[in-house]
Amino acid sequence: MKLVLYSLLFCFLNGNLLAQRNSFRYQTGLAHCFFDGTPIVNSADKVIFGESQYLNRSNGFQYQRILDNGTRLQVDMLTYNHYYRTYNFENLPALPDSILFPMLTFLSRQYFDIQFCFLRNKAINKALSFQYGLGPTFRLADYKYAPPITAEPGPGPILETPTSSMYPFDIGANARAEIAYSPVKWLTFFSQVNFVSLFFRFEDPFFLTTVPLKPATKPLQLNFPSRFDLSLRFGVGINF
Numbered sequence: 001m002k003l004v005l006y007s008l009l010f011c012f013l014n015g016n017l018l019a020q021r022n023s024f025r026y027q028t029g030l031a032h033c034f035f036d037g038t039p040i041v042n043s044a045d046k047v048i049f050g051e052s053q054y055l056n057r058s059n060g061f062q063y064q065r066i067l068d069n070g071t072r073l074q075v076d077m078l079t080y081n082h083y084y085r086t087y088n089f090e091n092l093p094a095l096p097d098s099i100l101f102p103m104l105t106f107l108s109r110q111y112f113d114i115q116f117c118f119l120r121n122k123a124i125n126k127a128l129s130f131q132y133g134l135g136p137t138f139r140l141a142d143y144k145y146a147p148p149i150t151a152e153p154g155p156g157p158i159l160e161t162p163t164s165s166m167y168p169f170d171i172g173a174n175a176r177a178e179i180a181y182s183p184v185k186w187l188t189f190f191s192q193v194n195f196v197s198l199f200f201r202f203e204d205p206f207f208l209t210t211v212p213l214k215p216a217t218k219p220l221q222l223n224f225p226s227r228f229d230l231s232l233r234f235g236v237g238i239n240f
Contacts, residue, residue: 020185020239021066027192027235029058032080036226038107039084057081058231060113072131074176076115083108083144102149106163109225111141113196115174131178137196139170143225166225170213172198188237196229 031040060078067073085104119133146163178192201211213227 023062023064023188023237023239025062025064025188025190025235025237027060027062027076027078027190027233029060029078029080029194029231029233031232032058032082033228033230034109034226035228035230036224038109038224058233060233062235062237064237070121072119072121072133074115074117074119074133074135076113076117078113078115079111080113081110083110105148106144106146107224108142108144110143111139114138115194115196117174117176119176119178127182129180129182131180132176134173134175137170137172137174137198139172139196139198141166141168141170141225143168145224169202170198170227171200171202172196172227182239186239188239190235190237192233192235194229194231194233196231198227198229 033040058078058080060076062074062076064075065073083106085101085106115135115137117133117135119131122130122132124130143166144163145165174194174196176192176194178190180188180190182188198213201213
């Protein structure tokens with residue numbers, strides 16, 4: 001019995017008898033460009049970030065399956081959570097947060113993506129390959145925008161500008177290109193560029209009518225949220 005177990009383990013590690021056509025992956029998006037003036041990473045000038053922000057708080061899990069015709073099917077579950085406050089003057093005054101924060105613009109962008117992608121694989125050598133493809137994207141999102149509080153001149157009451165919120169369900173497509181490196185058959189490191197374009201928006205996921213999305217041309221306040229998302233991702237996968 002031990003001999004059988006050792007033999008199966010040896011075959012698994014060397015990949016001689018078991019075809020490794022599946023892969024479970026973890027990935028993180030180190031940079032996101034939304035083409036709307038918001039920071040790509042949390043290092044832009046004149047920006048205050050909330051606590052516990054690591055880059056863009058972008059993470060995801062992916063399952064990849066090599067189909068019979070050699071095409072690779074990738075299924076992704078991706079999350080993104082980023083909020084920050086912006087200001088338009090060079091030096092922040094030494095004020096407590098309760099007074100300072102109402103002077104700043106607050107932006108919040110959170111979403112959960114389910115993406116499907118069919119990829120072609122081009123082997124560069126035994127360990128390195130290039131993959132590219134496209135597929136559909138479905139996004140549940142939560143957007144918030146709050147400009148600074150405004151006040152009328154004189155001793156009158158402060159007039160607060162209401163916060164704008166959206167909780168849409170978006171439908172679009174993704175296109176991606178990936179470099180994958182497998183030093184051994186059961187392990188893969190990869191770097192991926194993922195471009196998402198959203199076509200239709202359900203203002204409420206329970207409504208049946210959709211709203212076509214068009215690129216905005218105004219500054220940040222009117223161009224948020226964007227219909228585009230270009231991300232640079234890195235990750236590791238276990239193949240079996």
